[in-house]
Amino acid sequence: MNEAAEARRYHYAARLNDALPHYRRALQLDPADDVLRYDTALCMMQLGHAEAAAELFQQIHPASTAWQPARAPLAICLRDSNRPDEALEPAHQAITTAEPQGWQWMLLGDLQQRTGQQTAAIDSLQSALGLDPTLLEAHHLMGLVLQEMGRFEEAIISYETVAAQLPMERINIARCLQHLGQWESARDALAQLHQLQPARVDVMCWLAHVHAQLCEFDAMDRIVARLIAQLRVAAPAADDVPQPFTFATLPLGNDVHRQLLDHAAASIQTAREPLTRVATRRGGRPRIGYLSSDLRHHTVGALLTGFFAAHDRSRFEVYLYDSGRQPASNNDAEHVDHVGSLSDAELTKRLHEADLDILIDLNGPTYGGRPGVLAYRPARMQLGWLGYLSGQQSPWLDGIILDHSLAPADSQWPFSDQVFRLAGSVFPAAEPSSPPRRDRARWQLPDASPVVASFNSSHKLSRSLLECWTEILREVPDALLLVCLAPQAHRGFLRAWESLGGERARLRMLSPMLPEQYLDCMASCDLFLDAFNYQAGATAIDAAMAGLPLLTCPGELPLARLGSSVNRQLGMPDLICNGRRDYVQRAVALLRTPAALAELRQRIIARNQDSALHSAARAADDLQALYQDLLGE
CATH class of the missing domain: 1.25.40.10 (Tetratricopeptide repeat domain)
Incomplete structure (x- = not known):
């Protein structure tokens, strides 16, 4: 029996490891046999050698009878080698037969989804399901595409078909x-x-x-x-x-x-193997890139207002890569590129070709981030900042940017990330707008009662925090608590509050509101009681703008020290407590002394003007000083 026949005998018996050596020897003996090349590549593909199989499939001559059958498996191998852009052409070619199969349309839809062609993906997946409604993977992919497009009700219908099995x-x-x-x-x-x-x-x-x-x-x-x-x-x-x-x-x-x-x-x-690049930097200004999906209608985007324009263009060339679904309109960097529709492969290439000296990831491991791109290390140096202010353990980052409040130099850092500390607060912040309006009646708050408040999201709260709040209100019988939470959290909060002895009559519950309403509501309160495990960040900056004192109790990890960072930048270290007992005692003392609260509000209003908390230039200067040190400029 010759090598080709022996190879196919093992292949048909699913003895792939035995078949492959025979295929290779047969192909060496007859390198012009494209059918043999197809069978060899198929065996490699089934063994998981996607890149080697793709190379063989690509060698098949278009005039060969093996060329058309090789289109779909070639597309699969390219996809599985993280090359979805290259896979699109053979996937399109696979459906040009007289009777394309449902799974081939599904493959095309999968690749279109991976490369950001959502509308085309829906058409291809509909064709797939029209030919074979039992394709569960096609239903899943349809749900994924619809979810990415924000069509959540329709996505659920597709997902439910799959969930039944x-x-x-x-x-x-x-x-x-x-x-x-x-x-x-x-x-x-x-x-x-x-x-x-x-x-x-x-x-x-x-x-x-x-x-x-x-x-x-x-x-x-x-x-x-x-x-x-x-x-x-x-x-x-x-x-x-x-x-x-x-x-x-x-x-x-x-x-x-x-x-x-x-x-x-x-x-x-x-x-994902890191890309190779020349270690030495080209001449000219250092190139700094920022990558974010959160520049439009997001807290990160609001914090960055004016930040990119504040860079010194005589020293640095700034590139902004907006990876959101829709481009933000308030970007003012020197170079702005909307890359939301690019696949990981395309975006990696775009960043690599930009020859960036430093790339700042503004997402971290949050929704919309592009870690699959960063894992290829398209820039010489990659740092994480702002979007995820905690340890990341990401091998594709050379470090994370925090400040001395979030990661004190004299405290043990519990993660493997290298920490680079800014001189000031880790937070940038837009310049203050018109001053908020204090109006207790608007929020149905009595003038005679001190009002403590929380504007943190519900997932930042905890039972131990509520225990402290109920104790504070027991010690100050005329005080009220105002909490601003999503309506979905109201019932659970009220149940937890009452189970700890909190009085319903002393609780005011509000739902999220427009930004300017937030500031007016904050200005109408007397003391913001920060959370423990995950503190106020951007919300703390808003509170400062509203003249609302933020009482905070720092914990061990960065997310539990955000309020401290804002208070230190504001020049209000006396609002940083030393443990939870101190947190309760200070709150009680302040609420019992209206004059002290009034004096605090006035100090905060004054510090808004001269602390550089609300200064895009301060944040840009701090980061540029870091870049200069890292690049040895």
């Missing part, structure tokens, strides 16, 4: 329900999935996060206990990767946080 699809349904504001339905979907898959770490993290959003603190604690117990037994599976923002504020301990961050980073870094 594959329960893990419910995690995608829960994501869409959260986007729709249906938090309780998202919680229920995740709880059902947790019952079916009790060892899944990603499900437990997300479920605990949603419980926190709903202020269901006891339920959150139960899930966290199960999560920690599960991680003691075994590490998460390769396909069980929780999103970092779902566990960032959970009380897991530093070791567990590091473990989960390392696992998430490893899932991204796999199969």
Whole structure:
């Protein structure tokens, strides 16, 4: 029996490792045989050698009978080699046969989704399902495309078709329900999935996060206990990767946080080899790039107002890469490039060709980030800043930018990231607009009662925080508490408040409002009681602008020290407490002394003008000084 026949005999028997050596020898004997080349490449593909298989498929001559059958497997190999842009052409060629199959249309739709062609992807996936409605992967991809387009109700319908047979699809349904504001339905979907898959770490993290959003603190604690117990037994599976923002504020301990961050980073870094580049820098101004999906209608974008224009263009050449779905309109960098529709491969190429000296990732491991691009290391140096102010454990970053309040130099840093500390606060901030208006009647607040307030999101709250708040109000019987939370969190907050002895009559609950209304409401309160595990950042800056004192109690990790960073930049260190007992005692003392509160408000209003907290130029100068040090300029 000749080598080709021997190879095919093993191949048909699914003995791929035995077949491949015979295929290779046969191809050496007859290198012009394209059918043999096709069979060899198919065997390589089935063994997981996607890049080598793609190279062979590409060598098949267009006149060969093997050329058309090789189009779809070539597209699959290119896709699996992280080359979706190159895969599009053979995928299009695969459906030019007289009777294309549903899975071929699905492959094209998959590639179009990966390369940002959502509308075309929907058409291709509809063609796939028209030919074969049983293609569960096509239903999943359709849900994914619709979700990316913000068509969450339609996405849920596609996901539900898959979930009937594959329960893990419910995690995608829960994501869409959260986007729709249906938090309780998202919680229920995740709880059902947790019952079916009790060892899944990603499900437990997300479920605990949603419980926190709903202020269901006891339920959150139960899930966290199960999560920690599960991680003691075994590490998460390769396909069980929780999103970092779902566990960032959970009380897991530093070791567990590091473990989960390392696992998430490893899932991204796999199969992504860093690009090579000349180590020496070209002449001219150093090139600084900023990458963010959050420049439009997001806190990060608001904080960066005026920041890019404040750079010294005689010293640095600034590139802004806006990766949001829709471009932001207020970008004022020297070079602005909207890259939201680019695939990872295209964006990696764009950044690499820009020859950036430093690339600043403004997302971190949050929704909309592009870690798959950063893992290729398209810039000489890559740093994380602003979007995720905590340890990241990301091997593609050369460091993260914090400040001396978030990461004190004399404290042990619990993560592997190198920390670069800014001289001032880590936060940039836009210049103050017109002063807010203090009007107690507008918010139905009595003039005679001191009002403590919280404007933090519900997932930043905790049972221990509410225990301190109820104690403060017991000590100051005429004080009121105002909380501003999403309506979905009101019921859970009220239940937790009353279970701790809080009085309903002394509670004012508001829902999110327009930015200028926030400032007016803050100006009408007397004292902002910051959270513990995840403190106010941009909200603390708003409070300062409104003249509202922020009482904060720093914790161990950066997210638990955000308020401290703002207060130090503002020149108000006396509002930084030394532990939770001090937090309660200072709040009580201030609320019992209206004159002291009034004096604090006046100091804050004055410090807004001369502290450089609200100064884009201050933030740009701090970062440019860091860049200069890093580049040895």
